Amino acid sequence: MPQPNKKRGRRMGDKKRKHEDGDDDPEPPESSSKRQKSTNDDMNASHVQSMSLESAYPPMEKAFFGVLDDEEQEYFKRADDMLESNAFGDHDERSLFLANVYREADGKELKIAQSQSCSRLMERLIQFSTPSQLKTLFEKFGGNFIHLVTHRFASHCCEALFLRAAPVVSEELGSATPYDKPNGTTQIANGGPHALMESFYLTTLGELEGNVGYLLTDRYASHVLRVLLLVFSGEPINTASTKSLLQSKRKETNAVAGTDQATVQTLDKARSVPQSFSEALKKLIADSITGLDTEKLRALATHPNGNPTLQLLLRLELTHYGKSRGKDENSIIRTLLPDDPITADSGSAGFMSGLVYDPIGSHLAETIVQHAPGKTFKNLYSEFFRERMPTHARNEAAGYVVCRILERLGQDDLLDAHERLVPVVTELLQRGRTVVVRTLIERCTVRGIDTQAIAVQVDATWHGSDGFEVKKLLKFEEENALDVDPGQDNVVNGNTGNTTDPSFARSGEHFKAHFNVLAQSMLVVPGSLSALVLDSLITLDPQTLISMAKDSIVSRTLQAALTSRTASIIIIRKLIQHFYGHMGEMAVDKAASHVVDSMWEGTHGLAFIRERIAEELAENEAQLRESSCGRAVWKNWKMDLYKRRRADWIKQSKMKASNDGFQSFAELDTQQGQESVKKTPIQLARERNVKNKEANEKGRGRATNRRPAAPPTSIPAPAAKSTAST
16 A cells, blocks of 8 residues: 655755755665654654754854864873872872862863863862862853853763852852951952852853753753752752753763762752842743743653753742742743643643653653642642543553652542552553552552552462462562463463463563562551561572572562561561571672671560571671671671670670560570479469569568657646546
């Protein structure tokens, strides 16, 4: 059947642009274009979006500042190696070396920043620089920031400079500087090494003014723009959620030993910023979306470089200026979702429907769900998400949006979502959507909702002839079972044959770790969920449990089981008994040694089991001391104290076990040596009762002796005789 003629706008446009620019790069082979034939609709949609963004942000001209000669490159390369190795005697020697490098680099800063081989030196110099040296770099880069932030190598130098100088702003703000005027206002110098760092940031922002929209989608400048946004806002920079917005997974770390840890820790928490930064942040957010209507801003939502920046802009707008900012017609969230109220047939609902399934756009949908005003979120949930929760949970990208929704729902709405998601828990686990099930369990535990129905579905997913099969939950396969089809004997809801578990077909330690994290979250919940895992673990044979302990991922689940507060003493005792006779072997293993360490905390209330484990470790002392893992176990179990002063170790063990009723083996041996016949508990109780009575009687006697009768103060008069008796 003949195919309709379609314009390949993006490819033809790129080809035309290459001919105009004189680019001699060859066209990609035809086989690469045939691979994209099934996604023509997506390509056309993305082409329309890219064309709208290109019309809004025209490309900029690139600046070139020259190259270093061979002698200069050799010098700076040797300086980079010395900074990387940090082979300096003391701080003064390193400071002298940095001053010499700065003197040699004077006038060549722009060349070094754009050099592929020497830009790393500039990044390391910035990490060791003093505030005055940082201000000098700001002056050297001044007037060219718009070209540096869009360069492949110089953008990393600008990013390092902005991050390193951020704590200096807070330090200058909190200290009494010589630039304070008598009336209390702060004087900001126009330049020089003695000016406030605040002025350099504001000058840099002035250079970027008018080009912020273009920087949003630039491959390199978008990362620098996010750093500037966080610096102006004063929010933590080194947090896990923020790092995912600032850098890609492929970014190389350029950390250097010997850097100031106080500066690094400052970026881990919120910083105080001047009032001018708050105003600059407000202006930067406004300039970012200037000239963007709803259509162009929605195109930015699925852009690989623009989406993380848009997430940060939306979050800062709603957190720094209040949820009331969402009522403003010019705000980002109202531009993205202009319909009020949002209905199922509105354009905003259609936009969210495509956003949650997009691998890039779903991150923005998560941000909208997390930070949207309460009225907007309730409208979105009731009109769009509520009926589609099971459908969204099945999708890999939309499942994370469902997790953010569950985290924000109240008890009544969460109970309704629980009733909708429970019937599809088995399907979610088979598809590997563990994050949705785990979030549902955690939120139900926080809100006090019964998780019995979830436990029934989890049990039905991996229920075998011997009950719940925890090995399938943990994705653990023994070496002798690797050649067996794991999905052959899978049973789901009692059906066999055509029903297979597709999760077994997916390989990778990352996939396996997700299921183990799910099991660990189940162990925290008291009731049926934790009982599923614990009861199944104690039924396994010792060899299987030892193999699981030596697995780097499954061993974490065993540690959680041994230290779980939902596990009874009987369960912990039965589980530890499987490892008797193998403590020495486990203590020298990299993964199993952590399981042995967790047994110390797990034997809370079982002092006699602690001593038995210590006895077995003492028997393997030579083997443990030869291994680094074994030495760590020896130290954590305080085995030196056990061998030298065993009575003190037993006393400490009892105190930490919080169980003085249990007797150690040494005490039992002493008692058996003194008495030929062991007394029954009733006899011991009678003896304690007699001793208590004797102690009470002695106490009364001492109290009587301490309190003698007071002597009479006067002689009583004789009683008068009765008249009748006389």
